[in-house]
Amino acid sequence: MAALSLRNVIKRYGHGPKANQVIHGVSAEIPDHEFVVIVGPSGCGKSTLLRMVAGLEEISAGEIRIGDRVVNNLEPSERDIAMVFQNYALYPHMTVFDNMAYGLKIAKVPVPEIKTRVDKAAGILELGHLLTRKPRELSGGQRQRVAMGRAIVRQPKVFLFDEPLSNLDAKLRAQTRLEIQKLHRELGITSLFVTHDQVEAMTLAERIIVMNGGVMDQFATPEEVYSRPATTFVASFIGSPPMNLLRHAPGVRPGMILGIRPEHLSLDANGWSVQVEHVELLGAERLIYGRIGEEPLIMRVDEGQAPPVAGDTVKIAARQDKLHWFDAGSGKRSP
Numbered sequence: 097m098a099a100l101s102l103r104n105v106i107k108r109y110g111h112g113p114k115a116n117q118v119i120h121g122v123s124a125e126i127p128d129h130e131f132v133v134i135v136g137p138s139g140c141g142k143s144t145l146l147r148m149v150a151g152l153e154e155i156s157a158g159e160i161r162i163g164d165r166v167v168n169n170l171e172p173s174e175r176d177i178a179m180v181f182q183n184y185a186l187y188p189h190m191t192v193f194d195n196m197a198y199g200l201k202i203a204k205v206p207v208p209e210i211k212t213r214v215d216k217a218a219g220i221l222e223l224g225h226l227l228t229r230k231p232r233e234l235s236g237g238q239r240q241r242v243a244m245g246r247a248i249v250r251q252p253k254v255f256l257f258d259e260p261l262s263n264l265d266a267k268l269r270a271q272t273r274l275e276i277q278k279l280h281r282e283l284g285i286t287s288l289f290v291t292h293d294q295v296e297a298m299t300l301a302e303r304i305i306v307m308n309g310g311v312m313d314q315f316a317t318p319e320e321v322y323s324r325p326a327t328t329f330v331a332s333f334i335g336s337p338p339m340n341l342l343r344h345a346p347g348v349r350p351g352m353i354l355g356i357r358p359e360h361l362s363l364d365a366n367g368w369s370v371q372v373e374h375v376e377l378l379g380a381e382r383l384i385y386g387r388i389g390e391e392p393l394i395m396r397v398d399e400g401q402a403p404p405v406a407g408d409t410v411k412i413a414a415r416q417d418k419l420h421w422f423d424a425g426s427g428k429r430s431p
């Protein structure tokens with residue numbers, strides 16, 4: 097096991113004036129054993145970053161270290177990493193056992209040692225009874241567990257996950273998330289996990305890297321990313337529905353943006369006047385979509401409160417201890 101360190105990592109595709117820079121100097125120190133999730137919208141550079149750590153993509157500038165080794169110029173096979181992909185990439189003609197054992201056979205690990213490692217991984221992943229099956233005889237979730245098993249048996253220093261849950265249905269995704277957490281508790285292998293799903297990021301990560309257009313906007317615990325987002329981008333990307341960002345509401349100075357989460361607003365006779373446009377019922381709660389002046393505002397109301405209806409004008413106030421201020425020019429949090 098090992099720490100993982102990214103220092104001012106840059107990626108350009110192409111050369112000369114036509115070069116397209118897609119990663120703009122990312123630095124992150126990930127201590128040994130930590131589970132870090134990289135999250136961001138499509139095209140923000142998550143996969144590119146992961147593939148550079150894996151050695152599948154060259155680094156244009158900067159340094160990547162695994163433990164005390166600079167790995168910039170090492171082949172993927174020399175980096176002591178194991179990667180789990182979205183499409184499990186299992187060999188269809190091989191049994192589960194052989195799929196898990198394959199990498200070790202290639203590396204000429206002695207046969208009894210292979211058996212010990214595969215049996216141990218199969219035990220952890222509850223695959224023991226499936227070892228003689230072929231991938232086509234497995235469910236999607238089981239195939240994903242085999243793909244993880246294949247990664248575990250290699251006893252890597254770092255695990256890399258590239259959207260491994262995105263082919264699973266919602267229920268299986270939640271279940272596999274729990275399995276990955278359990279696996280991490282048992283093995284403690286430093287992990288980098290890429291997803292575009294903020295729920296996955298919030299539930300799995302010890303710390304989250306939020307990427308925005310090739311820039312790392314924030315690297316912090318899920319709690320901090322939610323309660324102290326570093327930029328308006330993070331504020332609107334993490335949390336559902338997203339944080340309200342107001343430029344013109346009463347009390348907001350020019351050049352500033354006020355952020356307030358829908359769950360931190362409430363009906364209050366002393367509050368702002370809000371025109372209600374639409375009300376959405378979501379089981380135990382309701383979402384009120386309205387406008388304060390020209391700006392859209394979303395508010396969450398719990399069951400039990402008499403909800404307004406479309407067309408009403410209501411008074412809404414924000415919890416004063418839950419206000420977020422951002423600089424309108426840079427989008428950065430203002431302390």
Ligand SMILES: Nc1ncnc2c1ncn2[C@@H]1O[C@H](COP(=O)(O)OP(=O)(O)OP(=O)(O)O)[C@@H](O)[C@H]1O
Pocket residue numbers: 109116118136137138139140141142143144145292
């Ligand atoms: N081989 C390539 N040549 C040129 N540009 C590329 C190449 N691969 C990726 N890019 C560009 O780099 C940027 C980052 O891509 P990347 O695949 O890392 O994004 P991502 O965040 O993983 O997105 P997604 O969630 O859609 O997979 C994108 O703008 C993409 O178009």
